[in-house]
Amino acid sequence: MSCIETIQNYALRSLGIGERLLPRSDFTLCEQFTLIGSGLIWNVYFGALALATGFFLATGVAVAKNARQAWLRKPAEWFIFLFRGSPLFIQFFLAYEAFVLLPRTGIEIFGITAQTSWLTRAWAGALIVLFLNTAAYSGEIFYGALRAVPKGDLEAADAYGLTGFARFRRVVWPTMLRLAWPAYTNEAIFLFQSTTLVFFSGFPAWQQRGDALYYASYFADKTFNPFIPYPILAGYFILLTLVIISLFGMMNRRLNRHLPQERRQPIRFRLQVIR
Amino acid sequence: MRWLACYLTTGKHMAFYASFGTVLLLLAITAPVALLFGFGGAMAARSPVAPLRWFGKGYTAIVRGVPDIAFFLFFVIALDQGFEWLRHQALCPDWDQPVRQGNDFVVCDIAKLPLSSAPQWVHETYGFFLAVLTFAIVFGAFAANVLFGAMRAVPRPQLETAEAYGMSRRQTFWRILVPQMWIYALPGLSNLWMILIKATPLLFLLGVEDIVYWARELGGMKTQVYEYPHPDWRLYYFLALLVFYLGLTKVSEAVLSRLTVRLSHGQATMAGEAQRRAGA
Numbered sequence: 313m314s315c316i317e318t319i320q321n322y323a324l325r326s327l328g329i330g331e332r333l334l335p336r337s338d339f340t341l342c343e344q345f346t347l348i349g350s351g352l353i354w355n356v357y358f359g360a361l362a363l364a365t366g367f368f369l370a371t372g373v374a375v376a377k378n379a380r381q382a383w384l385r386k387p388a389e390w391f392i393f394l395f396r397g398s399p400l401f402i403q404f405f406l407a408y409e410a411f412v413l414l415p416r417t418g419i420e421i422f423g424i425t426a427q428t429s430w431l432t433r434a435w436a437g438a439l440i441v442l443f444l445n446t447a448a449y450s451g452e453i454f455y456g457a458l459r460a461v462p463k464g465d466l467e468a469a470d471a472y473g474l475t476g477f478a479r480f481r482r483v484v485w486p487t488m489l490r491l492a493w494p495a496y497t498n499e500a501i502f503l504f505q506s507t508t509l510v511f512f513s514g515f516p517a518w519q520q521r522g523d524a525l526y527y528a529s530y531f532a533d534k535t536f537n538p539f540i541p542y543p544i545l546a547g548y549f550i551l552l553t554l555v556i557i558s559l560f561g562m563m564n565r566r567l568n569r570h571l572p573q574e575r576r577q578p579i580r581f582r583l584q585v586i587r
Numbered sequence: 588m589r590w591l592a593c594y595l596t597t598g599k600h601m602a603f604y605a606s607f608g609t610v611l612l613l614l615a616i617t618a619p620v621a622l623l624f625g626f627g628g629a630m631a632a633r634s635p636v637a638p639l640r641w642f643g644k645g646y647t648a649i650v651r652g653v654p655d656i657a658f659f660l661f662f663v664i665a666l667d668q669g670f671e672w673l674r675h676q677a678l679c680p681d682w683d684q685p686v687r688q689g690n691d692f693v694v695c696d697i698a699k700l701p702l703s704s705a706p707q708w709v710h711e712t713y714g715f716f717l718a719v720l721t722f723a724i725v726f727g728a729f730a731a732n733v734l735f736g737a738m739r740a741v742p743r744p745q746l747e748t749a750e751a752y753g754m755s756r757r758q759t760f761w762r763i764l765v766p767q768m769w770i771y772a773l774p775g776l777s778n779l780w781m782i783l784i785k786a787t788p789l790l791f792l793l794g795v796e797d798i799v800y801w802a803r804e805l806g807g808m809k810t811q812v813y814e815y816p817h818p819d820w821r822l823y824y825f826l827a828l829l830v831f832y833l834g835l836t837k838v839s840e841a842v843l844s845r846l847t848v849r850l851s852h853g854q855a856t857m858a859g860e861a862q863r864r865a866g867a
Contacts, residue, residue, distance in 0.1 A: 397836035398829050399785040405799065406829060409806075409822040505654035512656070512792055529660055542661040546653040
């Protein structure tokens with residue numbers, strides 16, 4: 313089988329399109345590259361959606377944690393502590409077991425039957441966990457940035473007569489994002505990396521549609537040779553990281569565009585970390 | 588109630604409680620070893636000898652950008668095969684077949700690690716040892732990164748003063764740089780400690796019978812070996828684990844903040860200066 317055919321058969325295998333059976337023996341390099349790359353679709357899906365939705369909750373959580381009223385501040389603090397203080401791995405297990413316990417037939421709410429079975433599937437259940445998790449981590453980052461908004465900016469906003477939501481929308485929020493952006497970029501990078509945990513933590517890979525690490529470990533198990541699939545996976549992830557860095561760098565330039573040249577801060581990348 | 592008390596003290600549950608000890612043991616062994624690896628890595632990265640410096644820099648760079656779990660899965664097999672291959676080279680020099688035959692990794696019998704005749708606990712200990720080594724390698728790279736930054740953060744005049752007093756490079760390093768760098772390294776290291784705590788459930792993936800393994804086994808209705816007289820309780824077992832980890836995080840935070848105060852003592856930093864003023 314030529315490499316083109318392999319790509320045709322397996323490039324979308326992780327979505328269930330193409331050849332149903334995975335290769336069983338005589339693995340070629342081409343097969344490994346194609347299947348692991350195919351699994352990367354799931355990593356991008358989880359990472360991108362969780363990041364996009366988590367961003368809004370994170371902003372809300374940061375503002376709530378900064379609030380003076382205790383009934384608003386306490387839940388935000390607990391939310392952040394709960395998700396930052398426990399391993400993501402355990403969160404996945406816990407969420408999966410909780411979703412499994414929901415009645416299979418659905419829940420009756422006001423006469424409408426809400427289906428629940430899709431929650432136990434990885435595409436939804438794991439996404440919810442990742443969404444909450446990244447919201448907590450970025451919420452803490454945004455909270456730190458919110459506290460660091462310069463006093464002068466707020467005074468200037470007052471002088472222009474901006475109050476309430478208009479002040480937040482036009483002065484506080486953009487500055488908060490600008491200050492938080494380097495740290496938020498790091499958060500994005502390791503959110504993408506922690507998406508590899510999904511299929512190792514309770515959520516089953518239905519019909520062997522897994523993510524990049526799922527296929528990499530499949531090959532490593534079958535060939536008993538870790539020196540080929542894992543470096544391929546590493547290569548894909550380094551590429552993914554570079555893409556994230558360039559996208560966030562573009563956004564960073566936009567957020568900093570009003571500043572004089574020497575005060576702009578390029579993003580510095582610190583070590584990435586597991587959760 | 589009595590049934591529950593009896594249920595919670597079965598032999599399997601005792602093994603479950605003991606596995607919390609496994610996790611703590613892993614933390615207790617890995618943290619110093621990783622710190623040692625990190626220190627070695629940071630020293631290598633500062634070395635005037637170019638190949639050693641490249642090695643140090645490469646070591647710190649290699650773990651970034653790639654998911655750590657991939658490293659965990661990789662190193663456990665790679666280290667195992669590496670050890671067996673070394674023993675194979677040493678113990679069976681006249682073996683002429685290739686080590687990799689198709690999908691198999693074949694070494695001679697006496698090179699197997701642990702020996703196939705070894706008792707069960709040797710296998711388990713060996714698995715745990717591999718896990719510790721893997722954790723130490725990965726977290727050593729993180730620690731090397733932190734320590735390298737901390738060494739560069741020590742104010743330059745401190746080192747220049749040492750040189751002015753005629754200390755050699757080695758003396759400057761051990762007597763001036765190392766005692767002062769810890770306060771700069773502490774935020775990074777405490778962050779790392781938190782991450783290490785949160786990485787411990789990954790032991791489960793490395794094949795060690797840790798708390799996640801037992802929570803799954805005991806919580807399920809029907810497991811590989813046993814059938815339990817209760818419905819699916821895995822949710823409650825995992826809740827217990829969650830509480831355990833939250834508690835561990837809280838305790839660590841408290842200890843680390845005390846350590847920060849302790850290490851700031853007598854340092855040329857803002858916190859150290861504040862302490863000096865308060866004392867005077």
